[in-house]
Amino acid sequence: MNLLHPGQDGYAEELAGFQTAVPTAPAAVVAAESAEDVVAAVRYAAEHRLAVAVQATGHGLTAGTDGVLISTRRMTGVEIDVAARTARVEAGARWEAVIAAAGEHGLAPLSGSSPDVGVVGYTLSGGFGLMARRYGRAADHVRALDVVTADGELRRAEPGSDLFWALRGGRAGFGVVTAIEFELLPVRELYGGSLTFDSADVPAVLRAWRTWSAAAPDTLTTSVAMIPYPDLPMVPEPLRGKHAAQVRIAYLGEDGDSLVAPLRAVAPALADTLRVLPFTESGSIAAEPRQPHGYHGTNATVSQLNDAMLDAVLEHAGPGAATPPVLIVDRLGGALARTPETPGVGWDRSAEFVVRALSVVGDDGVAAVRRAHAKLFDALAPWTTGRLLPFVYGEHAPEEVAEGVYPAADLRRLRELNRRFDPENAFRAR
Template identity: 65%
Template sequence: MQTFTPGQDGYREEIAGFQTGIESTPKLVVAATSADDVAEAVRHAAAHDLPVAVQATGHGLRAPAEGVLISTKRLTGVEIDPAVGVARVEAGATWGAVIAAAAEHGLAPLSGSAPGVGVVGYTLGGGFSLLGRRYGLAADHVVSADAVTTDGTLERTTDLDAGVITALEFGLVPVTGLYGGGLYFDTPKLTEVLHAWRDWTADAPDTLTTSLALIPYPDLPMVPEPLRGKHIAHVRVAYLGADGPDLVAPLRALGPLVDTLDRLPFTESGSIAAEPPHPHAYLGDNRVVAQLPDATLDAIVEHVGPGASVPTVLIVDLLGGAYARATAPDFTPDSLYTIRALSVVDEAGPDAVRAAHDKLFVPLTATGRLRSFVYGQPVT
């Protein structure tokens, strides 16, 4: 086991994660390479009356770590038992590794939009996957967790809040490919697409998981030319049925600027949302709602559309389907859509970002708020 203290070579590098907007200053960083290391770190923290924080990829950081930070990024083991369709992963595994290992056996995990996200942190928040309307929350597929409790004991449990998780076992699903990708629409079509997507989702089959993102693409060379500098409506599709082209025909008819929809192996599922993999500073919040009346769509365009005071990526996900039957502390069964806002924190500063998001969220009649999609700030 390696440890780092403030000022020591490697301390900052060990703490660096995907979210760069939170500056942790732990007294001790434990770079764990085994469950025993995790247990020792927890016992050390207890003996010195220090709080324990855990970090895998740093996608979900909400507060600075101050006491003992257990870094799990070296715990990357992934094993698949194809006979029972179960994956066993260590605490630092990311979805990309599980997707690749499961695919060798014709199986897939309930992974989300970005393959770089950590399995354990994701599952602790419920886990909203690309197959979620068909198979429900990732957390509902957990078989067992190995966890170090506050007294430093390692135990096998089904309670995901039992302590620091060192390994997770969960069920996989028999999926090898899907019909998926995105339709990207130019700025003048944004309002029309928002309404059309909402109407299209009204009778969607459970085999379809979809979201709509409004994205203010920066005018930078790393953004592909047709999208660069434009406020784009991006329809994301992950469909398990055979009639994909028929299903999406009403949206295609609206004339996308870019169309990436096709059959694809599940190993390429990260291309559906095509989220940027580069670390940055961001703040995000969300609400869950039972319906999307025109007034809500108008408010979305007004507060986070083109011309908004703070550039914001707005994502609306369709819930329902298997989510309506999920064990969900964060939303009621009648919840049908999430509304998520995410902004890069730059010159505008965090207060301006929060104020801009609140203009959209405060007037909404919400049926939930998903802790998974609260970024860079505490869930209050």
Template identity: 75%
Template sequence: MHTLRPGQDGYTEEVAGFQTSVATRPAVVVAAETAEDVVAAVEYAAEHGLTVSVQATGHGLTAGTDGLLISTRRMTGVEIDPDAKTARVGAGVRWGAVIEAAAKHGLAPLSGSSPDVGVVGYTLSGGFGLMARRFGRAADHVRAIDVVTPDGELRTVTPGSELFWALLGGRAGFGIVTALEFGLVPVAELYGGGLYFDAADLPAVLRAWRTWAMTAPDELTTSIAVVPLPDLPFLPEPIRGKHVANVRIAYLGEDGDSAVAPLRAAAPVLLDTLKRLPYTDSGSIASDPPHPHPYHGTNATVEVLNDGMLTSIVEHAGPGAPVATVLIIDRLGGELARRPAAGVGWDSAAEFVVRALSVVEDGVDPIRRAHAKLFDALAPWSTGRLLPFLYGEHPAGDLATAFPAGDVARLKQLKAKYDPAGRFG
């Protein structure tokens, strides 16, 4: 078990995460390579009265950690069983590694928009991805979880276990996951990419996308992102330095061009990247930024997108908005609405989730105020929030808005049962 403390070589690099606006300075870091290292770390924390947090790829938050931080980024084993169509991965594995390994067998995981995101954090927070309307959440396909509980025991939990239920969607506080086993789907390629429009045409594009998305087949997962792009040479010239509306599409059907025809007619298209592509290139659909940066954001699930809501979205996230904001609207429904959640509850009534994210430059207060104006306008139609998209906020304080009341009560009971001393964050 390799440990690091403040001031030692390698400490700063070990605690650095993707979210740079939230400082983390634990008293001790354990660089774990095996499940046994995690057990030893939990036992050490208990002996010394330290709180425990975990960080794999750093996309999740460890804000406020002043105790022991377990870094699992070295636990990168990936095993594919092509006959069973399953993957078993270590706690530090990112989706990109699973995508590449599964593709050799004509299979794919239910990964999200970015291949750089960690598998465990994404899955435990209830993340949904590029094929969610056809196959549901990644959490819905988990077969087994290896977890070290606060008592220092390494357990394997499976569907039907109360701890399995709490971990899937409840995200944190019940133990340190060391490995996941989950199902894969027989997908080798899809029709995907994006249509980019000038944000000046945002009202027309939003209305066209809303109407089109509501009638889309389950094989089609889509979102629209309103993004102020920088004037940098790595961006294609047609969209460089422009405020754009980017319709993102991942479609498992064969008639991609005809399926998106109504969108191409919505407004002049600045850039069209739609084509058939191997699933190994699926990260190009959203082209999420790969470099760590400071950001803050929130979200709301909604049952409808009416014209008044679209007007508020244009006002608060379009050109001329008071705070530069990346706004993303995801179409939900399909299998997300039909499949019973394997873990903590999923808002099956929601048709869309609206997400807002801003880069932190002068503190988070101006961002919070700007985002509040938008989400206050959406509040009459909101059904709650989704845990994966609470950027810059610690999830522990958001259970009441992320889960049904019955699930919140059960989570608190299980937290008291498995972590009575409250040491796990």
């Protein structure tokens, strides 16, 4: 077990991750290379009565100041079982590695918009990805998990067990997942990309997308993003300094151009990247940044998207907003509205959309971002039904994360199971 303390060589480097807005200075960092290292780290934390947190890619939450941070970034193994159409992935693997390995066999995982994200954290949060309306959440396709519980034992969680239920959507508080097995889909390519429209056309695009997506087949997963592009040289000229609306498409069909024709007719596009592409290039649809930065975000699932709600979105996140965030509205429904064969932790499957806001944390800190986001989500409150765990960023306290995320009965069960599997609250989940 490679144990690092503050001031030692490698300590700061091991803490570095994608999210830089959440400060962390744990008492010790374990640079794990195997499940055995994780077992040793959990036992060390128990012996010294220290809290335990985990970091792989650093997109999610990081440890506090009083515990042991287990870094799993070196645990990157990916195994593809072509006959069974499954993948077994270690705790530190990123989606890009799984996409590439599965793609060699004409298969694809239920990955998200960014291939740079870690597989395990994404899946334990539920996993809303590029094919979600066709196949549901990534968590719904998990076959088994290897997890080190608070007693320092390596266990295998399989369908039918409480631990298996809790980990798929409950995310934290039950142990450290060292490997995960999940189903792959027979997908080689899709019709995908985006249409980007100028600031003046944002209101028309939002309304047109709302109407168009209402009749979308389950084989289409789509969102519309409002993005304030900075006036910087690295931004492509047509988008530089613009507050644009970007319609994103991932379609498992052969008539993509016909399907999106109504959107192309709304207004002239600043950029049109729609094409048939191999799934291995699916990260180009959203083309999200890969450089580490500080950010904070939240979301709300909503029962509808009426004109009053669109007006609020434009007021608080549109081209005229004082501090506009990146605002993304995802169409839900399809497989996301249906109960899977082996349910995990629940959420409001009747919701029609999820509205997400994400902002870079500046000199004013996270508090300023929260205030700006609150104006939007307070306006949407009459139609809000909950929140989705994958899109809650930068919140420390368990009660903050749990608020509005879990159905009441599931939250009670999660807390009961947490007390059973982690009686000393080493993972600080309650």
